[in-house]
Amino acid sequence: MxxxxxxxxxxxxxxxxxxxxxxxxxxxxxxxxxxxxxxxxxxxxxxxxxxxxxxxxxxxxxxxxxxxxxxxxxxxxxxxxxxxxxxxxxxxxxxxYLAGGSLEGFIQLKRNRDTSIQVVTKIALNVAVALAFLHDECNPQILHRDVKPSNILLDNNLNAYLSDFGLARLLEGFETHVTTGVAGTFGYVAPEYALMCRASDRSDVYSYGVMLLELISDKRALDPSFSSQENGFTIVSWAVMLRREGRMEEVFAPGMWEAGPETMLLDLLQLGLICTAEAAPGRPTMKQVVRKLKQIQYVHDC
Missing domain, CATH: 3.30.200.20 (Phosphorylase Kinase; domain 1)
Structure with a gap:
């Protein structure tokens, strides 16, 4: 029926x-x-x-x-x-129906066109606000467990919408995590979830951080270009290496660093890296991510 x-x-x-x-x-x-x-x-x-x-x-x-x-x-x-x-x-x-397609498709097309840092930040903020709502305003709390560009849809004005709740789990008030078989997509799954099957709101934060790194770099979580690197890389280990070596500008999509502003770009990179910290307690909450993105927007607008 x-x-x-x-x-x-x-x-x-x-x-x-x-x-x-x-x-x-x-x-x-x-x-x-x-x-x-x-x-x-x-x-x-x-x-x-x-x-x-x-x-x-x-x-x-x-x-x-x-x-x-x-x-x-x-x-x-x-x-x-x-x-x-x-x-x-x-x-x-x-x-x-959302006519703008998926964020995955947007990132692929972005490689061939100029995309302003304001648009990138807007999309990042939209997704962060959606996740903060699931984590902090829903009762019981909702873990998405499959945050990735293909599960984020865009309208014609490039407003972003989180979709695909097939792997979502509910957390009752007394629970901090769920112990479950690993679901989601390789490359986006947090280390503690992959190793110990412990999913929490910080696992979603990790997946969000991977998505943010993809959005600013136009690379995929497991980009084919990483295979040429010694021992191979994920987008997280690749970005960490470039920051450690002082080559932060190489993280960003072609033309993005030149368009600037550098302070805004570096703030986004830092946010992506904090969200993908190896240990879950080292990651911010999505509410803190929202606050940081609004701060980045405000400083730039001023």
């Missing part, structure tokens, strides 16, 4: 028809458990439909987690769950 949690009138048939029966030409992204499609329900009303590959039964818990989390919370920097459908043969979720 189709469940509606928003004001847009939807039915199973209208959604499937709007996707062209899930035709490849309307596919706007694919993940481990299915694909996402653009669907114009009516003139001026476009939604995104994430369809689960039903044969992959392991995706059902993620499907249910998305509903459980997003049906109960709202925030300007989170995607909006409009509705969902579940039957033995078909399962899909319906979200607001």
């Amino acid at each position: 189709f469940k509606e949690v928003g004001a847009v009138p939807l039915t199973f048939n209208t959604v499937v028809q709007a996707t062209g029966n899930f035709t490849a030409r309307n596919c706007i992204g694919s993940g481990g458990f299915g694909s996402t499609y653009r669907a114009e329900i009516s003139p001026g009303t476009t939604v995104a439909v994430k369809r689960l590959t039903v044969e992959m039964c392991q995706g059902v818990p993620q499907f249910n987690a998305e509903i459980r989390i997003l049906a109960r919370i709202k925030h300007p920097n989170l995607v909006t769950l409009i509705g969902y459908y579940a039957s033995p043969s078909e399962m899909f979720l319906v979200y607001n």
Whole structure:
């Protein structure tokens, strides 16, 4: 049965028809458990439909987690769950459509165009505000556990929205972490989570820091260029090495250092490195990250 949690009138048939029966030409992204499609329900009303590959039964818990989390919370920097459908043969979720695509795609395109430091900081702040909301304003606290550029979506004005809550976990008031099998994406998973299966809000902070380093450098978390380095690198160890050797300007995307201002760029780099500190207690909270980014914006505007 189709469940509606928003004001847009939807039915199973209208959604499937709007996707062209899930035709490849309307596919706007694919993940481990299915694909996402653009669907114009009516003139001026476009939604995104994430369809689960039903044969992959392991995706059902993620499907249910998305509903459980997003049906109960709202925030300007989170995607909006409009509705969902579940039957033995078909399962899909319906979200607001964000025409700017993913942050992953934005970073790839950014390599070929000038992007101001103000835009980079705005995106970083939007994501930080969303995570601070999950960590500090939701009861129970929500751990995202899969923060990465492909799970951050942009609108036409480059406002950022955190998406994909399939791996999210709830923390009751007395809990500081959850002990669970490691989920998420290699390169973004915090050391204590990878080694001891302990996920906390500081694990999300680590993943956020990796994303921030990607955003300022145009490198990927496990960029192919790192393989030529001795012993190989992740983006974190690469950035740490360059800072240690006094070559901070090499962290930044081509043209970014020259465009400056240097103080703002170095503040962003320092923030990315603090967020990815090896020991969880050495990382800031997301609320502190938000405060720092606002300070960086304020100093620059002045």
